Amino acid sequence: MPATVTATATALRGDASAHDYTQHLEEWAASLAKVRQLVAEKLAPKVVDVDLKAEYPEAFLRELGAAGGFRGAVAPEYGGNGLGLKHVVQVMEEAAKLCLSTGFLVWCQTACARYIQMSDNEALKKSMLPRIARGDVLVGTGLSNTVKSCDTIEDFRLSAKKVAGGYVINGVLPWVSNLGPTHYFTTGCPVEGEAKGDDGLVFILVDCQQPGFKLVDCAHFVALDGTRTLACHFRDAFVSDAMVLSHPGQSREYVKRIKPGMILAQMGMGLGLIEACVDMMKQANRTHAHVNQFLDDQAEDIDAVLQEARAATYALADTLSANPQADVVLDILKLRLAGGEMSVKAANAAMLHMGAKGYLQKSPAQRRLREAYFIAIVTPATKHLRREIARIEAGTPCPA
Ligand SMILES: Cc1cc2nc3c(=O)[nH]c(=O)nc-3n(C[C@H](O)[C@H](O)[C@H](O)COP(=O)(O)OP(=O)(O)OC[C@H]3O[C@@H](n4cnc5c(N)ncnc54)[C@H](O)[C@@H]3O)c2cc1C
Known part of the structure; x- marks a missing residue:
């Protein structure tokens, strides 16, 4: 039985006929087919423009949403498909096989959906999740700084002050992807006067059109430049309680729920x-196996590691979907660390x-090589993962 089916069977055993x-x-x-x-028909012709012209594949993302590509991140009662985190990973894989920018955008969309899904804000789940699952609303996640600060790698770049009916936010997040004037994103930051560390945070969903908030296009990258990665400036931006995913006092538990997935x-x-990359190596070997055989890393070796990592990922995804x-x-x-290291090695x-x-x-x-480094440097980066492991x-407890 393939690993996919084994993992699914394990997840379902005992609670399904x-x-x-x-x-x-x-x-x-049917969903993956x-x-x-869609990837073959609509994304394939765009890949070079996404890479070299920094073209944001917005139309593809919306079509992918309409085709059910984001629904694994959302519970069925809010428009999801009940296929869970493994489905999210598999859709991302399909996009990333061709274009890492698009694979990352799938991660942004589904990660944000999951953060909302795992909050206690029922009204927000009802109003936002069906639209995010369908791709009607596109969303990002500005949690790198939050996660790195909780792990005491850098200082928080945003701060919040509790006021009547919500919070006032100030500060700048330098890089958040999958954004635009009609987009939303999640972030989290410390609240003045609350406990230090990860239990004194507020997590919010930000509407990019809201007063006091501005998107600034300031960075350009050697790859992943089609991901609409923008700086987020908050200047006395009022975010109402209706947009809060987790308040201080709840945030430590909330981080524990969202972070592993x-x-x-x-x-x-x-x-x-x-x-x-394995496919490219096999393709090159059709004509050049007689010299390629002298290279350190061979297609079969990388393929074997890939199969192992894929089975482990699917099994862990099913475990997290259940709990x-x-x-x-x-x-x-450890798996995520290997994912970054193996990506660079394979490319x-x-x-x-x-x-x-x-x-x-x-x-x-050469594009895959530039893209592979992104997997190794996006939060949690290789160095961050090694430190945490x-x-x-x-x-040692986290010093936060
Ligand atoms: C293409 C791309 C897309 C990204 N998308 C997202 C996203 O959607 N959401 C998200 O939360 N994060 C995003 N990030 C940020 C990413 O996850 C990392 O946090 C970031 O790359 C820094 O990690 P690091 O481990 O290199 O940091 P470190 O090595 O700890 O720090 C790197 C240095 O870069 C500095 N730095 C950070 N930003 C800037 C800047 N704009 N200009 C100059 N210096 C800067 C830091 O202060 C620090 O000194 C993105 C990064 C890239 C390159």
Whole structure:
């Protein structure tokens, strides 16, 4: 039985009849087939423009939403498909096989949906989740600084002050992706006068059109430049309680609910990119196996690691779908670290296999190499993951 099916079977064992399980598998297969078709027809022709012209694939994202590509992140009562985090990862993989920018945008959309889904704000879930699941509303997540600050890597860049009916926010987040004038995003920051550390935070959904808030286009990147990554400026921006996902006093528990899935889901980017690199290596070997065999990293070796990482990701995704606070944090951090490291290794190997052909400006080989570094540097970056793993293994509590 393939790993996908094994993991699904494990997740369903005991709480679904044989007929329910058949129906579940059919819905899952039909949904991914639709996503694959859309990626082949609509995303494939755009990939070079997304990379070289920084074209934001907005139309594709909206079509992907309409085709059900974001619905795994949302519970069925709010417009989701009940297929859970594994479906989110698999859709991301399909996009990332062709284009990491789009794979990352799928992560942004579904991560934000999950943060809302895991809040206690019922009204916001009802009003926003169905629209996000359909791709009618596009959303991002500005949690890198929040997560890095909670892990004491850098200072918080935003601050909040409690006022009647909400919070007033000030500060700047330098890089948040999947944004635009009609978009929303989530972030979290400390509230004045509340406990220091991760229990004194407010998490909010921000409407990019709201007063006191401004998007600024200031950074350009060597890859992932089509992801509409903008700076977010808050100047006495009032965010009402209606847009709050978690208040101080609840935020430590909220972080525990959202963080493992946020990190694990990023594996969708790595799995897709690595598969594309293995394919390129195999393609190069059709004509150049006689010399490529002298390279350090061979297609079969990278493919074997890919299959192992994919099975582990799907199994952990099913575990988290069943219990978002399952005791698997260390496993997720190690897997995610391997995802970044293997992405760079696979892209490097693909480049060396392809040779000068891969060095052309429109070749996917050099693009995949530039993209792979993003997986290793986006929060949690390789260095951040190694620090957290060392801390947990040493039994040292987080100093926050
Ligand atoms: C293409 C792209 C998209 C991203 N999208 C998101 C997103 O959607 N949401 C999100 O929360 N984060 C996003 N990030 C931020 C990312 O997750 C990391 O937090 C960021 O790359 C810094 O991590 P680091 O480990 O390199 O930080 P560190 O090595 O700890 O710090 C890097 C240095 O960069 C500095 N720095 C940060 N921003 C700027 C800036 N604008 N100009 C100059 N210096 C700066 C920091 O202060 C620090 O000194 C994105 C980054 C990139 C490159």
